[in-house]
Amino acid sequence: MNRVTEHPILGSMETVKQVEITIDGKVITALEGETIAAALSANNIRIFRQTTRFKTFRKIFCGIGQCTDCIMIVDGKPNVRTCVTRVKAGMSVRTQIGRGEEIFHERD
Template identity: 60%
Template sequence: MTRIIEHPILGKLEEQKKVQITIDGKPYTVHEGEMIAAALLANDIKTFRYTRHQHKPRGIYCGIGRCTDCIMTVDGIPNVRTCVTPVKEGMAIETQQGSGKWKEGDRGE
């Protein structure tokens, strides 16, 4: 997928710092601060989770954090809304299965 480098109203977009993240164990280089969902779409990843009962794929839907179609497991935390969560260096993002599961010791206990 090609990123825009010039916006019709805002003009030329500034170059952003690039960071490394992993998505389902594979490394990707993305723009720091962009929303996780945007980084995934820019890398042609369209399935973010599978539903709990029927195991159907879901991706971005509302894009403003109101629905839960874009939830993924991020750094061991399930149910993170990726459309409103910015990318940070070293994030580990995983396609979520159903309701998701906390990784051992990641509940802040």
């Protein structure tokens, strides 16, 4: 976990309800109200999708919904910008390959 629990300016992190979401079927803990991208980053998950042609991995880039590099399959819906979409308990997040037709199996 790499959460900033204490901060010299912002103080201690507020206690927030924890929720469980799944990433490619694996359960991880997220904080209610945070973005999917933040939850994955907090869980040291750095691969969000794989490109169609070159099969390279991508992750959060701009962080404010402009670049679409962080898109994933969320509750079955592909191309969801995870940096501006907030987690919900039980949400299913899947690594997206290309446009989202294939299922990603490689996560270790």
